[in-house]
Amino acid sequence: MTLRSSLLLRLRSALQRLFGVSGWQSMLLWSIVAGLLGTLATELFRATLRGFEHLVLGPGDSLVAMARALPWWARIAFPAAGGLVAGGLLVLARRVAVRSATSDYMEAIVLGDGRIPVTQTLVRSASSLVSIGTGGSIGREGSMVQLAALAASLLGRVFRFPVERLRLLVACGAAAGLTAAYNAPIAGAFFVAEIVLGSIVMESVGPILIAAVVANIVMRALPGYQPPYQMPVFPELHGAEIPLFALLGVLLGFAAAGFLRALQGSRALFARLPFALPWRLALGGLAMGLVSVPWPEVWGNGYSVVNAVLHTPWTWTLIAMVLAAKLVATLATAGSGAVGGVFTPALFFGCMVGALFGHAAQALWPHAVSAPSAYAVVGMGAFLAGATQAPLMAILMIFEMTLNYQVMLPLMLAGVIAYFVARSANAGSMYEITLRRREQQDEQLRLRSLHIRDLVQPAQTVVGPEADREAMSRLFLQHPVKYLYVVDAHQRYLGVVPLAALGTAAAEVRAADLLSQAIAPITADTSLGEALQRFLEHLGERLPVIESAANPVLLGVAAKSALLATYVRLSEV
Numbered sequence: 001m002t003l004r005s006s007l008l009l010r011l012r013s014a015l016q017r018l019f020g021v022s023g024w025q026s027m028l029l030w031s032i033v034a035g036l037l038g039t040l041a042t043e044l045f046r047a048t049l050r051g052f053e054h055l056v057l058g059p060g061d062s063l064v065a066m067a068r069a070l071p072w073w074a075r076i077a078f079p080a081a082g083g084l085v086a087g088g089l090l091v092l093a094r095r096v097a098v099r100s101a102t103s104d105y106m107e108a109i110v111l112g113d114g115r116i117p118v119t120q121t122l123v124r125s126a127s128s129l130v131s132i133g134t135g136g137s138i139g140r141e142g143s144m145v146q147l148a149a150l151a152a153s154l155l156g157r158v159f160r161f162p163v164e165r166l167r168l169l170v171a172c173g174a175a176a177g178l179t180a181a182y183n184a185p186i187a188g189a190f191f192v193a194e195i196v197l198g199s200i201v202m203e204s205v206g207p208i209l210i211a212a213v214v215a216n217i218v219m220r221a222l223p224g225y226q227p228p229y230q231m232p233v234f235p236e237l238h239g240a241e242i243p244l245f246a247l248l249g250v251l252l253g254f255a256a257a258g259f260l261r262a263l264q265g266s267r268a269l270f271a272r273l274p275f276a277l278p279w280r281l282a283l284g285g286l287a288m289g290l291v292s293v294p295w296p297e298v299w300g301n302g303y304s305v306v307n308a309v310l311h312t313p314w315t316w317t318l319i320a321m322v323l324a325a326k327l328v329a330t331l332a333t334a335g336s337g338a339v340g341g342v343f344t345p346a347l348f349f350g351c352m353v354g355a356l357f358g359h360a361a362q363a364l365w366p367h368a369v370s371a372p373s374a375y376a377v378v379g380m381g382a383f384l385a386g387a388t389q390a391p392l393m394a395i396l397m398i399f400e401m402t403l404n405y406q407v408m409l410p411l412m413l414a415g416v417i418a419y420f421v422a423r424s425a426n427a428g429s430m431y432e433i434t435l436r437r438r439e440q441q442d443e444q445l446r447l448r449s450l451h452i453r454d455l456v457q458p459a460q461t462v463v464g465p466e467a468d469r470e471a472m473s474r475l476f477l478q479h480p481v482k483y484l485y486v487v488d489a490h491q492r493y494l495g496v497v498p499l500a501a502l503g504t505a506a507a508e509v510r511a512a513d514l515l516s517q518a519i520a521p522i523t524a525d526t527s528l529g530e531a532l533q534r535f536l537e538h539l540g541e542r543l544p545v546i547e548s549a550a551n552p553v554l555l556g557v558a559a560k561s562a563l564l565a566t567y568v569r570l571s572e573v
Helices: 003-018 023-057 063-069 072-095 105-110 118-133 141-158 163-182 185-197 202-221 239-272 277-292 303-311 316-335 343-364 372-388 391-402 405-424 432-448 469-478 499-503 528-537 560-572
Strands: 483-487 493-498 542-546 554-559
Touching: 023 063, 023 118, 023 141, 023 163, 023 202, 063 303, 072 118, 072 277, 105 141, 105 163, 105 185, 118 141, 141 163, 141 343, 163 185, 163 202, 185 202, 185 391, 239 277, 239 316, 239 343, 239 372, 239 405, 277 316, 303 316, 303 343, 303 372, 316 343, 343 372, 372 391, 372 405, 391 405, 469 483, 469 499, 483 554, 493 499, 493 542, 528 542, 528 560, 554 560
Parallel strands: none
Antiparallel strands: 483 493, 542 554
């Protein structure tokens, strides 16, 4: 250990003694620092992105406003050129990548050691900045959260945190980044707990919540702060509208599943193209630019469009056209390989589909249905719940954005329904880590449901009751075992012949004469736990397996090594 590392470890220990805490309790203090650093990293990326947009595209309150001010050819050229540059930066990121490290903060928390590579992350963030700053239809939150997680990872590495606590510190940074991006501290914390960690345990959720609160306080204190979405006042609902929100949940569940499948298909299509990565991103930018010529609303992550739909009257035809155009633009941008999140586009699609549903419901029942904006707000949460497979996080996020209890009932109803519909459609999730965790859970359930029947191997040391000494001796010489299994003409288990008994037996002895009940068989439906207990009481490597006590047909043998290997796999999963 170097002198510098030793000094840092001593400093960390001194700080813990100063505040009278140790162990996991100290993480509450370190989570404050992680929340602060994560917020600053997020704000730095936001400010850099804003400066880049104004430098390249000119003045404007939003990317949509900037796009409207550009001539038609520029709406095509900027996204295509931005894709080319962003692709070149991704190639550079691959060249500087460290094989043993993962650049994704989710994998660093769940599968890695919490160490996020600095150079690769910064280059990928620069690629994301170029894609977003030139109009790419993708969310900025992905890079913001990644940089916040990187800041927390560097903090833990400087102070020589052990792996488990370093992972938790990175999770705190990620929660801070998401909170800073969406002004939703509770949802930010539960995003990390529900999607990344996969469990809600106070030892981990506590520091994550602290980091999210710190991030929210710091963001609100910054000059010029305003939340990304300006939510309308949610109206009081009529009882007859509840079934409509349930129907909306079903619709958005299928819509989320369709979106995820379309996104997977788009990525597969671009991956098959015989072009280098920069040209694939340029092609994606070109497609998005062509769509933006008649509909500049597809530029950016959609903040301004969502706010406009929530607060100004849009015709259903305009909503439908912008929705279709945005879908094509997002599939082109994200499918080509651009670095960015699809979290914000998911909120966009939920809002637009919800608004369309609200228009249809209002046309059918004009005096009994609330304004379309109410369905748009609920639609944002329901689509997000289906796409992320994290309904609790989605519900909390919309509630924090509205701060209106009236939204909770329809939001919970539609969100939970959308979650189960999307899950039943086997569409997966926006996040690969969720899919990996689900595969692990399925494998764990499969392993836990195993019985000895699933581990049975053929028995090679079986004799009949009339087997003579020569036949039994031959089997003992061929196989390094201490017992032979004796079965009758119907393959029913009778007992065993011990090797020790055969050694002192007469030459004319038969297997029936040496029959012993020294080894009690196990049945095919014996659980793995029960079988393990039997092996603890049995010194041998194998146990005979029969169909059942009532039908003692010998099926084969169960090996101790196979049983232990299954338990090892179960523990790893």
